[in-house]
Amino acid sequence: MGYQYLTQYDAACYTPGRPYGIDSITIHWWDDPAKHPTFDGVVNTFVTGARQTSAHYVAEAGKVACLVAPGDRAWACGDDVNVNSGGNDRSISIECNPRQSDGDYDTIAQLIADLRATYGDLPLYPHRHWSSTGCPGTYDLARLDRLARTKSGKKPAASTPARPAANPAPARKDLDTVAREVIAGQWGNNPERAAKLRAAGYDADAVQARVNQMLGARPTPAPSVDIDALARAVIRGDYGNGDERRRRLGSNYDAVQRRVNQMLG
Ligand SMILES: [Zn+2]
Incomplete structure (x- = not known):
């Protein structure tokens, strides 16, 4: 079974490129089904960037939207970017219909098979593997994996064209x-x-x-030492003599000893 593949939507939030490679697929669900999340609602949240989040794919029975090209990094897993994170930096994220119909499983498994045809035998992880969250609820990743292995993957779904030039990433500022x-x-x-x-x-x-x-910040200077006070203490005998004085004055020894000699004329 194929699926309708939608590419007209682009997420507002993502990080260009894959400097750390791609080595897994992360499964999400849209939200608790009791909150009545919808395919269009999730897509819209990513398109507007309303929550400063995104995913590569939003999927349900018969329908897959690609919002972030797999060659870029979605803001999906809550484990930061540009830090070689297993989720955001190295995984491909799929947001799945939480109602988990047989059709949902079938389409998501086909998408997984298609991604594996391009990127190799990527393991599946739940979002909560990467950060503290209930996502993806009760999704059965073992079932997705089994089902995906019964399907032959086709590359077209994975070879999403890079973002159109008309909708480029905001230029990085210097x-x-x-x-x-x-x-x-x-x-x-x-x-x-x-x-x-x-x-x-x-x-x-x-x-x-x-x-x-x-701002002209400088490294915090070492606390300044009052050489005169140390010299007076040496003259009083507080620092002993010879090697003991040298040891106790440490790196200040030479300066203090010079001042002592000056004071004693
Ligand atoms: Zn998630």
Whole structure:
């Protein structure tokens, strides 16, 4: 059984490219069935980016929509991006109808077989494998896996064209621009700031380093030592003599000893 393949929708939130490769498929469900989630509702949530989330596919019996090309990273698994995460960075995410009809299983299994035809024998994981969540509820991944292995995969479904140029990823801003935005408060505060920067594809450490440069931050200086006070203490005898004095004054020994000699004329 094939399925209707919809490519006219594009998710607002995703991270371009697959620098860490692809080594699994993650199964999600739309939501608890008691909340009456719908195919169109889930697609719309990803298209608008209303929740700053996405998935590669939304699937139900007879119908699959591809919102993020498998060659890009969806924001689906809650385990961050650009950190070699098993979920967002390395997995392909499928959002499944939680009613779990036989038709739902059949279509999702066909999609899995199609993906495996292109990307190899990818194992299945539930979303909750990657982060704390109830998703995908009662979905039976062993059944999906068994069913997928009865099907021959066809590549077309997996070879989603890259995003059309008309709907490109927002151009990455240069480091100075992002650093100025951070200083202006547009990225909030840490640790959320670093997570947001990473999610948007930036190197949070590099941005912070640039911010520190711009703000003139310097590494915290070593606490300054009062050489005069130490010299007076040495003269009082507080630091003993010879090797003991050298040991106790440590790296300050030479400076203190010079000052002692000056004080003693
Ligand atoms: Zn999920």
